[in-house]
Amino acid sequence: MTRNWQDIAKAKQAALFKSIPKEWLIPADLMPSESQLDVTGFPKESGFFTGNELKYTSATIPELLQKIHSGQWKAADVAQAFSKRAAVCHQLTNCLSETLFPEALKRANFLDEHLAKTGKPVGPLHGLPISLKDNFNIIGKDSTIGFVAWVDQPATYNTVLVDLLTKAGAVLYVKTNVPTAMMIAESVNNTFGRTVNPLNRRLTSGGSSGGESALISFGGSVLGVGTDIGGSLRIPAACTGIFTLRPSFGRFPTALAKSGLAGQEAVNSVNGPMARSLDDIEFFAKNVVGAEPWMLDPKCLPIPWRPVDVGKKLRLGVIWNDGMVVPTPPVRRALKHAVEKLQQAGHEIVDWEPELHQEAVDLLGEFFLADGAKSVRDILAPVDEPFREEMQAYSEAQEIGVHAMWQLQAQRSKLCKDYLDRWTKAGLDGILCPTTPFASVEHGKFKHVGYTGVFNILDYSAVSFPSGVAADRQLDKAESGTKPLSQDDAQIQAEYNAEAVHGMPVSLQLVANRLEEEKVVAMTRVVLEGLGAAV
Known part of the structure; x- marks a missing residue:
């Protein structure tokens, strides 16, 4: 009898759970109750991990590299x-x-054997x-990217x-969970x-790289790789208070990764740390670019990682809102605080409409x-x-047809030219703005990817970073009486819940021009x- 999609999904979930060794299953007496929202302290507080396991992770x-390469720690x-x-993180957050x-x-x-024999890593x-995010193909493993039909379809080749x-x-x-087709800003699929x-289990870890962000913020990974076509690196990083780099297309290899919209190249997907x-973040970038990925991926640009001096004083444009959605109160406060601190440090801040x-x-x-x-339907x-x-x-x-698609692409090219002209005339080093309207938000309530998606269209380099500010129920109370910028704005402000996000880290986004990954990392350090704040 043919199984329905629900049965296939249940079997896949069971197989994933079965792949966890029994000795790593959390005992019932240690399992946090559903009412315990922040589970990031579990590894250190539960007694379930040895001292060495905590030390390594x-x-x-x-x-890690110094200890392993010197032979003090075993890989x-x-x-x-x-x-x-x-x-353990998967049992608490469903991240894998x-x-x-x-x-x-x-x-x-x-x-370990190679190091012992040769003395060299x-x-x-x-x-x-x-x-790695789920869409990176590894021989013998599924890359379902949330689709039930792609269960038990193991990859026959590796992503570059x-x-x-x-x-x-x-x-x-491990590979980590994503939303269906990687096209939802929360990581949920059938x-x-x-x-x-893991910081608050009633809130989203973002999407589409939300399995990665949950795992990293829990301490289950020290370095992960996600992808970004509309904010899929930056949104989950912001929801969990970690760092990420959205590179311009061509800096890091993307060949042979899986996609739910394969062939859609009007706006390119990129991957990043x-x-x-x-x-x-910089360590990953230097090593990936240093491996000359353009010898393996024909769309990678032969640009080595370049030294850059951004100086001590930056000229930054600040976007207080994007004209579509006003950031929620914690994000507004974090941005205002950042601008004031940067001005005090001598940086030039100008409003950027x-x-x-x-x-x-x-x-x-x-x-x-x-x-x-059609791609998703198929x-x-x-x-x-x-x-x-x-x-x-x-x-x-x-479906819009080829001619209409060409017109959209021509419109995009003109927009990119117009934006660049304006940027150049203003003499900006970069743009400081929210990553999302939220610190994080309750499940099912994430709306608006405008703060990230605009820079996918422009293909600009961007870093999302924790600002050092945390949401506060007293300082970030909901406001009323302001005219909404859009329907989404009205709904976001109406749904804002200061109590729900209390204590969550607030991230901001720093944007440089196209192919300026080195510069945006250096500028983020200065900011x-x-x-x-912590670097």
């Missing part, structure tokens, strides 16, 4: 510790889509555990980035269900729906999987110094 990347022990912490625990241990043992990432990281010595141990935020510090932002966001939506959602159809309610726009989309 709390170490910085430089410390196998580190891999086991991160695998266990990831398994695939596990590679036996493969990771085998790989780490090989690395395999590469600069020798022994470093790295987690997988081979690059492996050659550099990395240990790949195959695995919803990933929750997610981590707990800016140093770790969001001209062309509405047009850019409209274009983004039209590009995503241009095929009338994937859903074999198992009669329905559209999720979050993808209503796809269920109603109509963080001005804010007195």
Whole structure:
């Protein structure tokens, strides 16, 4: 008898859970109650982890590499510790889509043996555990990206980035959950269900790289890789208070990764690092670019990682709102605080009106729906999987045709030229703005990707970083009586719940021009110094 999509999904979830070793299953007497919202303290407070496991999973990347490469720590022990912490995080947040625990241990043992025999590491990432978003193909593992029909369809080839990281010595141990087709700003799908935020399980960890953000903020990964086509790196990073870099297309390899909108190249998907510090973000960037990925991916640009001096004083444009949605009170306060601190530090801050932002966001939506959602329908159809309610726009989309698509692309090219001209005339180093309207938000309530999506259309480099400000129920009370900028704005302000997001970290976004990854990282460092925030 043919199984329905619900049965397939249940079986896949059961298989994922079964892949967790029994000794890593949280005992009933230690399992946090559903009412315990913040579970990030569980590893240290529960007694479920050994001292060494906590030591390994709390170490910085430089410390991990120094200890492993010197032989003081075994790559196998580190891999086991991160695998266990990831398994525990999954039980508390539903963050994983695939596990590679036996493969990771085998790989780490090989690395230890190689180091013992030769005295040399395999590469600069020798022994470093790295987690990957679900769409990165790994031979023998599914890349469902949330689609039930892609369950039990293991990859027969690796994504280019997988081979690059492996050659550099990395240990790949988990893949992480995403929304259906990676086209929802919260990580929820019919195959695995919803990933929750470990800082507050009633709130979203964002999307589409929300499994990664949950895992990293829990300490189950020190470095993960996600993707971004409308904010899918920056939104989840902001929801969990971690760092990420959205690079311009061509800096990091994207070849042979899986997509729910394969062939849609009017706005390109990019991948980038997610981590707990800016140093770790730069570490990933330098090593990936240093591996000359343009020799493996024909769309990668042969640009080495370049030294850059941004000086001590920056000229930044600040976007207080994007003309479509006003940020919620915690984000407004964080942005105001940042501007005041940067001005005190001697930086020049000018107001930057969001001209062309509405047009850019409209274009983004039209590009995503241009095929009338045929790509998504064709994937859903074999198992009669329905559209999720979050993808209503796809269920109603109509194909626009080639000529109309060409006109949209011509409009996009003109918009990019007009924006660049305005940027150049203003003499900006960068733009400071919200990453999202939210610190985070309750499940099902994330709306508006305008603050991120505009820079996908422009293909600008951007870093999302924790501002050092946390949402506060007293300082960030809801306001009333202001005229909304749009229907979404009215709903977002009406739904804002200061109590629900109390204590959540607030992130901001720093944007540089196209292909200025080195500059945006360097500028973020200067901004963080001005804010007195952690790098």
